[in-house]
Amino acid sequence: MLKKVLVANRGEIALRVIRACQDLGIATVAVYSEADRHSLHVRYADEAYLLGPAPSKESYLRIDKILEIARKSGADAIHPGYGFLSERAEFAEACEEAGIVFVGPPASAIRKMGDKVSAKQVARAAGVPLVPGTDSEIASSAEAQRISDEIGYPVLIKAVAGGGGKGMRVVRNPEDIESAFDAATREAINSFGYGGVYIEKLLEHVKHIEIQILADNHGNAIYLGERECSMQRRNQKMLEEAPSMVLDDELRHRMGSVAVAAALKAGYVNAGTIEFLLTSEHKFYFMEMNTRLQVEHPVTELVTGIDIVTEQLRIASGLPLSYRQEDINIRGWAIECRVTAEDPYNNFLPSIGVVARVVAPNGIGVRLDSAVFDGYEISLFYDPMIAKLITYGKDRAEAITRMHRAIHEFRIYGVRSSLPFFQQLLSSEPFLTGDFYTTSLETNPALKPDPDLAQPQPDMALIAAVLAEHFAQSSGGAKPASSTVTSGATEPSSGFGEEWKRTARRESLRKG
Amino acid sequence: MIYYAKTANKELKLDVITSVEGKTTLKLPDGQEMVADFNPVLGNNFFSLLIDNQSHEVYVKRGENGEYIINLNGYIYTVEVESERQHRFASLAHAGRADTGEVNVKAPMPGLVTIVGVQPGDVVEQGQRLLVLEAMKMENELRAPRAGKIKSVNIQKGQTVEQNKVLLVIE
Numbered sequence: 001m002l003k004k005v006l007v008a009n010r011g012e013i014a015l016r017v018i019r020a021c022q023d024l025g026i027a028t029v030a031v032y033s034e035a036d037r038h039s040l041h042v043r044y045a046d047e048a049y050l051l052g053p054a055p056s057k058e059s060y061l062r063i064d065k066i067l068e069i070a071r072k073s074g075a076d077a078i079h080p081g082y083g084f085l086s087e088r089a090e091f092a093e094a095c096e097e098a099g100i101v102f103v104g105p106p107a108s109a110i111r112k113m114g115d116k117v118s119a120k121q122v123a124r125a126a127g128v129p130l131v132p133g134t135d136s137e138i139a140s141s142a143e144a145q146r147i148s149d150e151i152g153y154p155v156l157i158k159a160v161a162g163g164g165g166k167g168m169r170v171v172r173n174p175e176d177i178e179s180a181f182d183a184a185t186r187e188a189i190n191s192f193g194y195g196g197v198y199i200e201k202l203l204e205h206v207k208h209i210e211i212q213i214l215a216d217n218h219g220n221a222i223y224l225g226e227r228e229c230s231m232q233r234r235n236q237k238m239l240e241e242a243p244s245m246v247l248d249d250e251l252r253h254r255m256g257s258v259a260v261a262a263a264l265k266a267g268y269v270n271a272g273t274i275e276f277l278l279t280s281e282h283k284f285y286f287m288e289m290n291t292r293l294q295v296e297h298p299v300t301e302l303v304t305g306i307d308i309v310t311e312q313l314r315i316a317s318g319l320p321l322s323y324r325q326e327d328i329n330i331r332g333w334a335i336e337c338r339v340t341a342e343d344p345y346n347n348f349l350p351s352i353g354v355v356a357r358v359v360a361p362n363g364i365g366v367r368l369d370s371a372v373f374d375g376y377e378i379s380l381f382y383d384p385m386i387a388k389l390i391t392y393g394k395d396r397a398e399a400i401t402r403m404h405r406a407i408h409e410f411r412i413y414g415v416r417s418s419l420p421f422f423q424q425l426l427s428s429e430p431f432l433t434g435d436f437y438t439t440s441l442e443t444n445p446a447l448k449p450d451p452d453l454a455q456p457q458p459d460m461a462l463i464a465a466v467l468a469e470h471f472a473q474s475s476g477g478a479k480p481a482s483s484t485v486t487s488g489a490t491e492p493s494s495g496f497g498e499e500w501k502r503t504a505r506r507e508s509l510r511k512g
Numbered sequence: 513m514i515y516y517a518k519t520a521n522k523e524l525k526l527d528v529i530t531s532v533e534g535k536t537t538l539k540l541p542d543g544q545e546m547v548a549d550f551n552p553v554l555g556n557n558f559f560s561l562l563i564d565n566q567s568h569e570v571y572v573k574r575g576e577n578g579e580y581i582i583n584l585n586g587y588i589y590t591v592e593v594e595s596e597r598q599h600r601f602a603s604l605a606h607a608g609r610a611d612t613g614e615v616n617v618k619a620p621m622p623g624l625v626t627i628v629g630v631q632p633g634d635v636v637e638q639g640q641r642l643l644v645l646e647a648m649k650m651e652n653e654l655r656a657p658r659a660g661k662i663k664s665v666n667i668q669k670g671q672t673v674e675q676n677k678v679l680l681v682i683e
Contacts, residue, residue, distance in 0.1 A: 166650070186626075187651060234650070349620045350648050352675065357558060357571065380622055384648050413558070413571040413583055420587055455519075455589055460568060462517040462524040463538065464561060465580040465591035467550040468572040469515060470528045470536075475556070 001317045002026050002077045002101065006070045007041065009081030010060060012371045012388060013293070014041035017079045020309035029073045031066060033059035035379055040371045047073055054381045060084045063091050070100050077101035077316055083383065086292040087114045103316040105291050109268045113289040116160055117198055119266075123286040126265040128258045131277065131285045133200025141181035144199055148177060151201045157181060159188035160196035165235025167191055170202055203285065205437045206277040208232065209244055210290075211259035212300045212308070214323075215269050216315045222325045223256035224304050227296055229275075231425070233348065233441045238418070239425065240296035241335045242303045245396070245434035251282055252330075262289070271297075271312050277438070295338065295388065298369060302334035302392040332392055333399040337407070337422045339370075339387040341378045344421035344449040350384050353377070356414030361406035365392045365399070368410075378415055386417065400426055421449050516599040518592050538563075615657055616678045623647035625671045630680070634662045642680060645673070656682060 004027040007017045018028045018041060030045035035054035042048040049069045051059040061084060070078055078095055080086035080103070092107035104110070113119045117136050124130055132151045137160050138144050148155045148171065157180055159167030167188030169180035181197065189195040207230045215221035228244035229237045247255070259274040266289075273294050275287040297308045311322065342348040355376040360368050370387030378386065391406055393399035407422055428446050430436040441447050455461065517524045527539035528548075538546045549562040550570075561568040571583040580591045594602060627644035630636060636656045645652045660682040667679050 183651070190646070346620065349652070352621060356573070357554075380647055382648070408586065411569065411571070411583070411586060414573065416588060455587055457568075457584055457587070458519055458522045458589065459524065460563070461582045461584045461587075461589035462519065462522060462591055463526065463546075463548070463563065464550075464559075464568070464570045464572075464582050464584055465589075465593050466515040466517045466524070466526045466528060466538075467536075467548060467561065468559075468570070468580055468582070469593040469595075470513060470530075471550055471552075471559075472556070473513075474530065 001319075002313060004029060004073065004075045004077075005103065005313070006031065006066070006073065006075035006078045007045065007081065008060065008066050008078050009084055009086075010036050010039060010041055010371075010382065011385075012369045013081040013083075013295070014039075015044060015371050016369055017081060017309055018044050020307065020313060021079075023307070023310060024313055026313065029069065029075050031060070031069055033381075035377070035381060038375065040373060049073065054379065056084065056381065063088075063094055067094055067098050067100070070095075071098065075100065077103055077313075079103040079312070080292065082290075082292050082295055087290070089114060101316050103312055104270050105268050105272065109266050110291045112266045113268065113272070113291050114161075116158065116288055119289055120286070122266045123262050123289075126258065126262040128262050128274075128286040129284065131200050131203060131287070134198045137196040137198050138181075141178040144181045144197075145174065145177050147199050148174065151199075154202040154204070155199055156202045157184045157197050157199050159184060159192060159194075160198055161188065161192040161194045165232075167197065168235050203277050203279065204439065206279050207244070207246060207436075208237075208275060208287070208438050209247065209255065209278045209284070210273050210275040210294075211256055212294070212297065213259050213263050213268075213272050213274065214308070214311055214315070214321055215260075215263050215272070216321045217269055217318055218320045219264075220321045220324075221260045221263050221268070222321060222323060222328060223259050224300050224306060224308070224328055225330045226252060226255065227273075227294075227299055229296060230436055230438050231431075231441050232438055237296065237338065238441060239335065239337050239422070239431075240299055241333065241396070241399070242299040243330050243333070246278065246282075251284075255284055262286070270315050271308055295385075296336050298367060298388060298390045299334040299336050302367070302390065303330050303332055304328055305331070332394050333396045334390060334392045335396075335399045335403050336388055336390045337403065338385050338418075339389055339410075339412070339422075340384040340418045341386050341415050342384050342418050343416040344418050345451055345454040346416075348418070350380070351378065351416035352380060353415045355386070355412060357411070358413070359409070359411040361389070361409035363402075363405070363409070365402040366390075366406045367392070368406075372412070386412070400432075420454060424450055424453050514596045516594045516596070519589055613683065614663065615660065615682045617642060617654060617657065617680050617682065619645060619673045619675055619677045619679055620654075621645070621647050621652075622675045623652070623673060625667050625669055625673060625679075626651065628665065628667065628669050630662050630665065632662050632664055636660060636662060636682065643667075654679070658682065 005021050006029040007014045021028045028045040030041045030048040031051045032042045033054045051065050085091040089107045089110040092102040095102035154172045157169045167184050169184045171177050171180045184197050185195040210227050212224040226244050227240050227242045229240045231239040273290045276284040277287050278284045341351045343351050355372050357374050358372050367390040372386045391399050391402040514527050525541050529537045536548045538548050546564050551560045553560050557572045559570040561570050573581040575581050582589045623645040626646045629641050638659045640656045642654050663681040663683040665680045
């Protein structure tokens, strides 16, 4: 078993990996940028080392520094999490050369499956159906135009090195292809340092269904069922669930089997995900493979009872899989909401600032994977996702009910979040009936954030504001904190000091 | 004490009466009365509120212009509160202010200006793309809130801007 793992990431996923290491008795090394000195991953790990300034390019993307810290701290492995360096073959390769275990697939498999063009070739060889489009990257907008005319609009332009919706554009009309090609290329250069793009036919009214696989170094590979990830905005997933309403055992088995075949064909090892588009006629097409741990892995963990990150670490230690395919049973239902610091009622604009106070939900069936704490600063430098709220129930209805309850309990003060919108989404007819597709969140009016639901109790809010003003005036001008919140400056609510203060406040109220 | 509170589309006049025993009663203009227990949970901005025993949670933050940003049961409201005296002054000040008809297009978030699509003098349609602001690695297009002529452009490509900075003015 590995002895000490360096976690080359930040936020909730760094915590997720640290926790798995602790469960296995593995020591942990955190790395952090100057902006993350106070972050929980720094505080929860056994050791922590500064990488550099806040921008990812100068910190979490610095392969040289991360390897130097791994050597200095004596880490025998590096877990890359998701995003950042997780799908960079040269990083996996640099680890291999340095004699440090990369907790993930071999560089060769990342290269094969991470590059979307060669991934298609692997998929085809493994017998996985493909969406019409190019197998190679396109050189110019003129070429994009020609291919699009051939396969028919609408088409999708995607970054070869892409992921997470960056460097991706939908084109419906021939006249838009040039600007879309340029925008996708530009975004790809900015996000991935490489501007290559390819093109494929956009299938409509399809669901995004992905299969989680695990493979070890001994030639074993299994699938852990599917995740339904069709609820997407700007190609970013917002809500995921497992299992999917539309798969039956037979289809699950077929999709799972080809996913495993593709993984074996690529020489894949460790956890990975194969993404498919599924039509209403139960036809499925290979979309891409994510050669890393997925954001939404918890829903699979809840319905299978398997700790995927622990499995990753076991595989990286050279152990065989702990499960055989026949051990895998899907039980119950899990839903994940990706809570972001974005204002759903203002076109999901990022809400930057300090989380003054966070009150986490809990209770039966609730799991929260989050790195937010009182005083956490949401900055421009990193992803706006601040928490993953996951609920589990014996069936879909129970998981949904529990999600409503958990969102109601979840309070994030100081910034705006997408939480209120999820209440609408979870109550919407398309979501409840399963009548939603990869484009529904952006096109179905029932799934547009409804401003009428943004403020359900305006009268009570007026009363609360008046009481706040009255409270401030009566308690001797002690005004509530202004927009620059002095977080963490207040004492915990329990204890003698606070009780004394409360009594004093009550006394002063009497004077008013 | 009498207060005036308003959101974008609602207004309320409320009389807050605190008795000698510390009990707070709210009186609405129609004479209706409610008992309020506005109880600080922690600090001076996080409260448990019982209104006639109905339970609410309130988090209070002050905006840049003194307005209250109220998080009530997880939903956010912006409320302006005035005392009776402030209310009288404010209504006097409001009369006499003319609308110039100019629209300031402000940065909705801090970010990097990657594209500026217009220059002063350009005539724009409502919904026309004005510029692209990059934040959190996503490109955000800012579009014209209404048709008009670009009066001024206050930024250039490659510039980093703070939230609420006036990027350009449409007249």
